[in-house]
Amino acid sequence: MAAAEPLNTGIGESVTRVEDSRFLRGLGNYVDDIVLPSQSYAVMVRSPHARATINGIDTAAALASDGVLAVLTADDFSAFGGLPCGWQVHSKNGDPMTEPKHPILAEGAVRHVGDPVAVVVAESKAQARRAAGLVDVNYSEGDAVVDLQLAASDGAELVHSDTPSNVCFDWELGDAAATDAAIAAAAHVTRLELVNNRLVPNAMEPRAAIGDYNSANGEHTLYTTSQNPHVIRLLMGAFVLSLPEHKLRVVAPDVGGGFGSKIFHYAEEAIVTVASKLIGRPVKWTADRSESFISDAHGRDHVTTVELALDGDGMFLGLRSTTLANMGAYLSTFAPSVPTYLHGTLLAGTYTTPAIYTNVKGVFTNTVAVDAYRGAGRPEASYLLERVVDLAAIETGIDPVELRRRNFIQPAAFPYDTPVALTYDIGNYQATLDMALENTDAAGFDGRKAASAARGKLRGRGIACYIEACGIAPSNIAGALGARAGLYEAATVRVNPTGSVAVLTGSHSHGQGHETTFAQVVSDTLGIPIENVDIVHGDTGKIPFGMGTYGSRSIAVGGAALSNALDKIVLKGRQIAAHLMEASADDVVFKDGQFSVEGTDKSVGFGDVALTAYVPHNFPLETLEPGLEETAFYDPKNFTYPSGAYVCEVEVDKDTGVIDIVEFHASDDFGNIINPMIVEGQVHGGVAQGVGQALMEGAVYDDNGQLLTGSYMDYCMPRADDLPNVTVSNHVTACTHNPLGVKGCGEAGAIGSPPAVVNAVINALSDYGVKHIDMPVTAHKVWSIMNANGN
Amino acid sequence: MSVNVSITVNGKPVSAEVDDETLLVTFLRDHLRLTGTHVGCDTSQCGACTIHLNGDAVKSCTMLVAQADGCEVATIEGVSDGETLHPMQQAFKDNHGLQCGFCTPGMIMSALDIVKQNASPSEGQVRDALEGNLCRCTGYTNIVRSILAGAKEMEAS
Numbered sequence: 001m002a003a004a005e006p007l008n009t010g011i012g013e014s015v016t017r018v019e020d021s022r023f024l025r026g027l028g029n030y031v032d033d034i035v036l037p038s039q040s041y042a043v044m045v046r047s048p049h050a051r052a053t054i055n056g057i058d059t060a061a062a063l064a065s066d067g068v069l070a071v072l073t074a075d076d077f078s079a080f081g082g083l084p085c086g087w088q089v090h091s092k093n094g095d096p097m098t099e100p101k102h103p104i105l106a107e108g109a110v111r112h113v114g115d116p117v118a119v120v121v122a123e124s125k126a127q128a129r130r131a132a133g134l135v136d137v138n139y140s141e142g143d144a145v146v147d148l149q150l151a152a153s154d155g156a157e158l159v160h161s162d163t164p165s166n167v168c169f170d171w172e173l174g175d176a177a178a179t180d181a182a183i184a185a186a187a188h189v190t191r192l193e194l195v196n197n198r199l200v201p202n203a204m205e206p207r208a209a210i211g212d213y214n215s216a217n218g219e220h221t222l223y224t225t226s227q228n229p230h231v232i233r234l235l236m237g238a239f240v241l242s243l244p245e246h247k248l249r250v251v252a253p254d255v256g257g258g259f260g261s262k263i264f265h266y267a268e269e270a271i272v273t274v275a276s277k278l279i280g281r282p283v284k285w286t287a288d289r290s291e292s293f294i295s296d297a298h299g300r301d302h303v304t305t306v307e308l309a310l311d312g313d314g315m316f317l318g319l320r321s322t323t324l325a326n327m328g329a330y331l332s333t334f335a336p337s338v339p340t341y342l343h344g345t346l347l348a349g350t351y352t353t354p355a356i357y358t359n360v361k362g363v364f365t366n367t368v369a370v371d372a373y374r375g376a377g378r379p380e381a382s383y384l385l386e387r388v389v390d391l392a393a394i395e396t397g398i399d400p401v402e403l404r405r406r407n408f409i410q411p412a413a414f415p416y417d418t419p420v421a422l423t424y425d426i427g428n429y430q431a432t433l434d435m436a437l438e439n440t441d442a443a444g445f446d447g448r449k450a451a452s453a454a455r456g457k458l459r460g461r462g463i464a465c466y467i468e469a470c471g472i473a474p475s476n477i478a479g480a481l482g483a484r485a486g487l488y489e490a491a492t493v494r495v496n497p498t499g500s501v502a503v504l505t506g507s508h509s510h511g512q513g514h515e516t517t518f519a520q521v522v523s524d525t526l527g528i529p530i531e532n533v534d535i536v537h538g539d540t541g542k543i544p545f546g547m548g549t550y551g552s553r554s555i556a557v558g559g560a561a562l563s564n565a566l567d568k569i570v571l572k573g574r575q576i577a578a579h580l581m582e583a584s585a586d587d588v589v590f591k592d593g594q595f596s597v598e599g600t601d602k603s604v605g606f607g608d609v610a611l612t613a614y615v616p617h618n619f620p621l622e623t624l625e626p627g628l629e630e631t632a633f634y635d636p637k638n639f640t641y642p643s644g645a646y647v648c649e650v651e652v653d654k655d656t657g658v659i660d661i662v663e664f665h666a667s668d669d670f671g672n673i674i675n676p677m678i679v680e681g682q683v684h685g686g687v688a689q690g691v692g693q694a695l696m697e698g699a700v701y702d703d704n705g706q707l708l709t710g711s712y713m714d715y716c717m718p719r720a721d722d723l724p725n726v727t728v729s730n731h732v733t734a735c736t737h738n739p740l741g742v743k744g745c746g747e748a749g750a751i752g753s754p755p756a757v758v759n760a761v762i763n764a765l766s767d768y769g770v771k772h773i774d775m776p777v778t779a780h781k782v783w784s785i786m787n788a789n790g791n
Numbered sequence: 792m793s794v795n796v797s798i799t800v801n802g803k804p805v806s807a808e809v810d811d812e813t814l815l816v817t818f819l820r821d822h823l824r825l826t827g828t829h830v831g832c833d834t835s836q837c838g839a840c841t842i843h844l845n846g847d848a849v850k851s852c853t854m855l856v857a858q859a860d861g862c863e864v865a866t867i868e869g870v871s872d873g874e875t876l877h878p879m880q881q882a883f884k885d886n887h888g889l890q891c892g893f894c895t896p897g898m899i900m901s902a903l904d905i906v907k908q909n910a911s912p913s914e915g916q917v918r919d920a921l922e923g924n925l926c927r928c929t930g931y932t933n934i935v936r937s938i939l940a941g942a943k944e945m946e947a948s
Contacts, residue, residue, distance in 0.1 A: 016884050016885060019892070020889060020892070023892025023895050024867075024871070024880040024883055024884060024889070025827070025868065025871050025880070026826070026867030026870075026896045027868075030829070030893065033820075035821075126812065203891070203927055204837060204893040204926065204928075205829070205891065205893040254891075256893030256894075257893060257927050257928055259927070289831065289833050289837070511890035511892070513890070681887045681929060684930035684931075685890060685928045685929050685930045688927075688930030688931065689930075711833070711834050711836075712832050712834050712925070713836065717836075717925050719922055719925065720917070720919075720922070720935060721915075721918040723931055725914075749930075
């Protein structure tokens with residue numbers, strides 16, 4: 001047989017996305033699009049107070065309202081557990097973190113505005129909404145604990161009366177004594193206090209859930225907007241509702257963005273699941289956007305003091321940071337891991353700082369829970385590090401590029417053990433920085449600055465280098481650090497008799513394009529076009545196991561599992577082909593979709609082997625089972641370490657303080673790249689969220705715990721005219737420990753861009769002696785500074 | 792109180808008796824099962840529900856279906872010719888102008904309106920005209936690129 005035509009759907013090709021055709025025609029299938037027979041509608045009754053005692057709930061009027069099927073309160077959930085926390089950290093004295101109960105519905109007290117108190121189920125959403133207004137909750141309001149520093153201080157009111165303080169954990173990492181000594185002996189110490197502003201993730205699709213109980217077989221189905229259906233099955237099934245996993249199917253169909261906020265197990269998922277069984281009908285809940293603001297987990301919210309010690313040559317000697325991290329009122333699913341192991345372990349950045357020490361206190365407040373949001377701890381680490389390095393450059397008079405260059409971990413130094421517990425396998429930080437500088441004409445900056453000045457604009461240029469740790473791993477280390485789940489991924493490759501392939505992956509796509517990228521890996525390995533590949537994800541009823549998509553793990557962990565499963569397919573295929581060609585399997589090679597006997601013209605196509613596996617008339621049945629389906633579980637040896645250098649140029653209007661990003665270049669090292677077009681899109685989106693954090697986004701609570709930025713009228717989401725055209729470039733150092741050599745790209749933009757933007761603004765304002773401005777760096781803040789300095 | 796409405800949706804006449812509080816977006820999604828029109832916010836800020844009313848882009852969460860009585864409504868489901876994408880849809884696919892796809896129908900409907908107003912807009916004009924549509928995935932770079940490419944394609948065809 002002739003060799004197959006070369007394919008253009010393999011690894012490295014910018015294949016246009018398979019999933020787009022349905023999205024572009026309005027044929028996506030999001031949870032709120034699903035209508036089940038006899039479906040009813042749930043509306044939550046949420047606390048208007050940040051902190052109150054519940055004296056009683058009168059549901060009579062609501063129950064009597066038109067179309068109402070049920071009104072449920074905490075009493076209806078007394079048989080079930082609270083929402084679990086999936087990560088336990090320990091304080092520096094060895095004590096486990098404080099872990100207050102997180103009830104499904106508020107039990108006797110509410111702890112943040114939006115805390116669910118009751119749920120109304122009715123024939124229509126309008127009826128449920130009307131009846132929700134009739135649920136009469138008798139509250140005694142208390143003083144809310146909102147300010148992070150006040151909450152952590154002695155004598156503060158307690159968010160949970162049964163916990164000894166508002167401090168959930170007092171965690172540390174690194175060598176305190178060595179860092180103290182380095183700082184004491186330094187030629188120069190740069191100190192900086194900064195805030196990492198609280199963000200609302202705001203995936204465009206609000207969360208939704210449908211519970212559907214089948215009394216005929218006792219099976220529950222939950223449709224939910226999740227990045228992580230298998231973990232929802234585990235957490236809700238095993239820990240909350242005590243449902244056996246084989247009686248609980250979790251479906252996360254098309255999901256309209258996640259950014260972390262849809263990793264977690266939320267109360268509404270348990271509520272609709274229980275309610276469906278109670279009333280004997282499917283129950284759908286869909287959040288309004290205003291409801292999302294007070295019920296989706298928020299991100300970031302750190303207050304930090306950082307010190308960087310340098311010797312007379314500008315070499316970093318030590319770094320010490322002290323951080324208060326807001327947990328909100330309850331521990332969301334992975335909340336404790338974010339400011340600790342996902343933040344403290346990244347504080348070496350791309351530099352050879354020999355001594356690092358960090359202390360992080362997780363603090364409860366009467367606010368919405370805070371958990372992982374795009375980057376999760378790593379943006380906070382990158383921000384404090386790249387801000388303090390830039391400030392050190394100003395203070396020492398060393399050019400910020402030169403200062404970074406002197407301190408970079410060099411390519412020959414890998415694998416590199418940091419003083420904060422990680423081993424970076426590979427990287428080339430100078431290469432990405434050089435690439436970013438070349439692509440943004442560093443030499444021409446002075447001319448551009450003069451031209452801007454002539455137009456009444458202050459031009460600034462900011463640089464930030466970042467590293468992130470993606471694909472949390474391996475499971476045994478994560479477990480030792482407090483993870484209560486395994487962090488493997490699973491993939492099944494099912495070759496159909498006619499040679500088409502279905503991949504059952506535990507990764508979940510909510511915008512990342514898995515249906516294309518994963519199919520490219522199959523196409524490349526098996527030599528078949530992606531039209532013949534179906535990527536199945538998001539349904540625990542179809543896919544046996546998985547751990548979902550977050551932390552830029554899909555291709556590095558899920559893709560690696562897929563690659564290993566494909567290797568098993570090829571291995572068995574070679575054995576079948578060897579039988580067909582009467583050769584030894586050792587002599588059979590597989591290339592471009594053909595199994596061939598080396599040194600001969602004997603060849604058999606992949607499709608023929610697939611058919612033989614299922615029509616085993618001529619098959620080595622004594623040594624090989626029929627069928628061609630293989631599963632691989634992959635538990636990574638290490639994190640992957642994407643890194644990069646971002647350059648931002650801004651113009652600040654001298655009259656208004658308005659900041660315009662006039663250039664933004666992202667130079668990244670993601671290891672090998674499966675689909676450059678998709679990777680570029682991921683960087684664009686990440687940068688947009690980072691620019692949003694830097695310049696306009698921020699969740700603001702008043703002293704009573706009311707969220708002042710509770711809708712798109714008040715929370716400033718970046719729009720098309722707020723953002724620059726982002727340009728990208730890539731330098732590749734292939735990951736050394738996964739079969740594809742890939743690292744992960746989904747969060748990089750959100751990690752590298754906030755310090756790049758803020759460094760650029762501070763640079764633009766250099767004539768005003770400004771050392772730091774906390775994010776969001778709004779026009780008003782900048783205008784006020786310029787005015788105060790006699791502009 | 793119920794009200795009778797007669798609307799032409801994607802070229803097909805539709806008559807129904809609905810609660811007078813019914814929003815146009817609810818009518819399209821829940822009554823007609825045209826679920827491509829999405830609801831992303833409750834303050835008319837995000838534009839995921841953008842449709843065409845008598846040829847103009849409007850947010851279908853901002854009006855009652857009763858107000859559309861006697862009008863022509865076009866939704867995302869009526870833009871393509873079956874499996875064959877409209878040039879603007881094709882431009883979004885070719886330029887990776889979408890990720891999760893949730894804002895995409897609203898973006899396409901706005902993009903078609905932008906091009907209707909100005910057959911060959913500049914990048915700045917496109918960015919300004921997208922003021923009413925939020926995307927959280929793409930950072931808009933590729934959406935703007937898609938609309939510019941789609942405009943060119945539409946002008947050529």
